[in-house]
Amino acid sequence: MDKTNLDLILENYLRNPFRSLGLSLLIALFASILLIGGLLSLSLSDGLKRLSARLGADVIVIPQGSEINDQTVLLQGDTKYKYLPQGSLEYIRSLSGVKAATPQYFLITLSASCCDQKVSIIGFDAKSDFVIQPWIREVLAGKLPQGSIVVGSEISTGEKKTLRFFDREFPVAAKLEPVGNKLDQAVFVDVATLASIREAAEAKGVTFLDEALSYSSILIQLKEGADVDRLSREIHSRFDGVQFRTRKDLFSGLQNSADFLRIVVWSIVAFVLILAAVAVVISFSLSARERRREYALLRIIGFTRKRLQNLVLGEALLVSSVGTYVGLLFASVVFFTFQIWIGECVEVPFIIPTAVEIAGVYAAVMFLLLSVGPVAVYGVAKKVSRIDAYAALREVEH
Numbered sequence: 001m002d003k004t005n006l007d008l009i010l011e012n013y014l015r016n017p018f019r020s021l022g023l024s025l026l027i028a029l030f031a032s033i034l035l036i037g038g039l040l041s042l043s044l045s046d047g048l049k050r051l052s053a054r055l056g057a058d059v060i061v062i063p064q065g066s067e068i069n070d071q072t073v074l075l076q077g078d079t080k081y082k083y084l085p086q087g088s089l090e091y092i093r094s095l096s097g098v099k100a101a102t103p104q105y106f107l108i109t110l111s112a113s114c115c116d117q118k119v120s121i122i123g124f125d126a127k128s129d130f131v132i133q134p135w136i137r138e139v140l141a142g143k144l145p146q147g148s149i150v151v152g153s154e155i156s157t158g159e160k161k162t163l164r165f166f167d168r169e170f171p172v173a174a175k176l177e178p179v180g181n182k183l184d185q186a187v188f189v190d191v192a193t194l195a196s197i198r199e200a201a202e203a204k205g206v207t208f209l210d211e212a213l214s215y216s217s218i219l220i221q222l223k224e225g226a227d228v229d230r231l232s233r234e235i236h237s238r239f240d241g242v243q244f245r246t247r248k249d250l251f252s253g254l255q256n257s258a259d260f261l262r263i264v265v266w267s268i269v270a271f272v273l274i275l276a277a278v279a280v281v282i283s284f285s286l287s288a289r290e291r292r293r294e295y296a297l298l299r300i301i302g303f304t305r306k307r308l309q310n311l312v313l314g315e316a317l318l319v320s321s322v323g324t325y326v327g328l329l330f331a332s333v334v335f336f337t338f339q340i341w342i343g344e345c346v347e348v349p350f351i352i353p354t355a356v357e358i359a360g361v362y363a364a365v366m367f368l369l370l371s372v373g374p375v376a377v378y379g380v381a382k383k384v385s386r387i388d389a390y391a392a393l394r395e396v397e398h
Helices: 003-015 017-054 088-094 132-137 191-203 228-238 247-290 292-300 305-337 339-346 355-376 378-385 389-397
Strands: 059-063 098-109 120-124 149-151 162-165 168-175 186-190 217-222 242-246
Touching (some): 003 017, 017 247, 088 217, 088 228, 120 191, 168 191, 186 191, 228 242, 247 305, 247 355, 305 339, 305 355, 305 378
Antiparallel strands (some): 098 120, 098 217, 149 186
């Protein structure tokens, strides 16, 4: 497209700034929703994939009244003072159909007055654990050093690579890869280190409801073909005040939540896309009717039908371009500035996509949005190109 056409397109865009900017802002709204929707969908998919890869248990047993939810699927129960009955771990291990069982311990959700920052401490039994340690081995070669801790991806360790609990410092051996839920804000320790933290707390006058470490949850691996319903009945018949939750139940809840969020997001995207396309078509149709004399004069002075068509399409492309880049800029600032808050709000595992995935989303959004204007007004542009110049001038004169 030559310079003269570009000048005309810019002039037409600026001639009616309220109409042009209004359409661009509508495209910008669509761009923002589409980009955030695409990134959110990918983040949810990546979060579910990462969590699925982390799940090492088929069943979790927790105290009745604990607030287990889909954020903490089979990796973390509730961090309140609720404990399983004594002897429950030994009994569960003795049941037929149980391949392995391991306990987890939750100290408290620590306050900033006792520690460097507010975190949840999760203890595991290094001898029997099959959930936390495989995750740790991805970032730490060899065994976890005695007295050391492992932190979630969102925990700040400072230059010293230590965390202080009740005036006692503990070296950080490794930082885990993000999971996309509250485990990214947790500290993981073995039983011996957990006992050391308790001792430090008690030295500061902090007391606990239990005299010794009690199980906050028990994670179970089942043998192939194990009868889950029978196992649940046996545990409930022996112990009161326990909950029995399966991996299938919890993970299906996560999947349903993620699917619902996607449906909501893409329904909004579809609605705004239709709204934007309709608005662009109506606006350019009205503009073409108002400018029939101008188009007629351009035909008389030598503009070809193809050139008139390109002018209309070029203006639509300019409207789309302005809206696209404004919308992408706004959405990028919002999404990446508030990504942690968004992850907490959706209550589904949420992992920011890789750079390649993000680039792919941006490319797809730009391609779609830069096409919206020209595609929507293609029919209008064809109609303008077929205008009968002398008939149009006569209509205006009369």
